[in-house]
Amino acid sequence: MEQFSYPPSEWHDRYRIQAAWTQSLRERLYELSNLRNANRIMEIGSGTGVIISEIAVQFQGKTYGLDIDHQANAFSHQLDSVTRYITGDGRNLPFPRASFDATLCHFLLMWVPNPELVISEMRRITKVDGWILALAEPDYGGRIDYPPKFEEIGKLQTCALIDQGADPMIGRKLKDIFSQAGLIDIQVGVLSGEWTGQPTLEELDSEWRTIAADLRHKLSDEAIEEYRRADAEAWRTGNRILFIPTFYAIGRVPSYTE
Numbered sequence: 001m002e003q004f005s006y007p008p009s010e011w012h013d014r015y016r017i018q019a020a021w022t023q024s025l026r027e028r029l030y031e032l033s034n035l036r037n038a039n040r041i042m043e044i045g046s047g048t049g050v051i052i053s054e055i056a057v058q059f060q061g062k063t064y065g066l067d068i069d070h071q072a073n074a075f076s077h078q079l080d081s082v083t084r085y086i087t088g089d090g091r092n093l094p095f096p097r098a099s100f101d102a103t104l105c106h107f108l109l110m111w112v113p114n115p116e117l118v119i120s121e122m123r124r125i126t127k128v129d130g131w132i133l134a135l136a137e138p139d140y141g142g143r144i145d146y147p148p149k150f151e152e153i154g155k156l157q158t159c160a161l162i163d164q165g166a167d168p169m170i171g172r173k174l175k176d177i178f179s180q181a182g183l184i185d186i187q188v189g190v191l192s193g194e195w196t197g198q199p200t201l202e203e204l205d206s207e208w209r210t211i212a213a214d215l216r217h218k219l220s221d222e223a224i225e226e227y228r229r230a231d232a233e234a235w236r237t238g239n240r241i242l243f244i245p246t247f248y249a250i251g252r253v254p255s256y257t258e
């Protein structure tokens with residue numbers, strides 16, 4: 001993942017925008033998984049700490065964030081000294097069995113080769129009856145772009161993600177990955193879409209910075225700029241639709257007799 005070729009502060013802005021998309025879903029899943037009564041809560045792939053630092057403020061449990069990128073962890077620690085940020089690989093977690101009451105991730109699994117190893121490690125470090133939450137994983141295979149001229153952007157972005165080593169179809173695999181990990185009480189769903197207002201300038205800017213970075217080897221700067229302007233215009237006139245299904249899954253660690 002080429003993420004931190006940009007300063008962490010830029011990724012932080014991006015992650016804050018993505019976190020706003022899943023805000024109400026997260027609240028529902030935190031309720032379902034009884035997060036307020038968890039004593040120790042771990043986020044794997046915590047990035048710049050947007051999700052876990054919010055949990056640290058909202059709930060009483062001790063919070064931990066683990067990311068493979070030490071620069072991201074240093075940045076997170078500057079903003080949130082309550083959470084303990086640790087550098088490590090989600091596929092080989094440096095904690096004993098049953099160390100946490102709840103373990104979660106948000107926009108992580110798409111970026112990890114062998115994501116089933118992450119979920120199996122999350123299960124190992126979570127106590128019996130504790131919850132594992134994959135809060136958001138996109139599925140670009142179900143992407144809808146309208147008007148049709150934007151479909152090319154969608155296809156190129158999916159190819160660019162594959163070139164970066166990501167799995168753009170991770171969303172549809174979550175249920176299977178949770179079942180294979182032996183979790184119980186699994187609930188899986190997709191975040192719904194609503195197109196009432198327009199995206200803010202900050203959101204559009206952030207989206208197009210990501211698209212421009214993804215497509216820099218696939219389209220000329222002029223072509224990207226032309227698409228960017230057309231996109232802004234389509235949002236302004238009100239006919240733009242962009243839907244990337246974003247899946248979530250939660251499941252519970254069974255006791256040995258279940």
Ligand SMILES: C[S@@+](CC[C@H](N)C(=O)[O-])C[C@H]1O[C@@H](n2cnc3c(N)ncnc32)[C@H](O)[C@@H]1O
Nearest residue numbers: 015045046047050067068069089090106107111
């Ligand atoms: C898209 S970011 C999401 C950050 C954060 N969860 C959020 O939503 O704000 C994905 C994060 O996963 C981290 N990551 C990628 N592969 C990882 C791995 N194998 N183990 C731990 N973290 C990993 C990246 O460094 C990056 O910070």
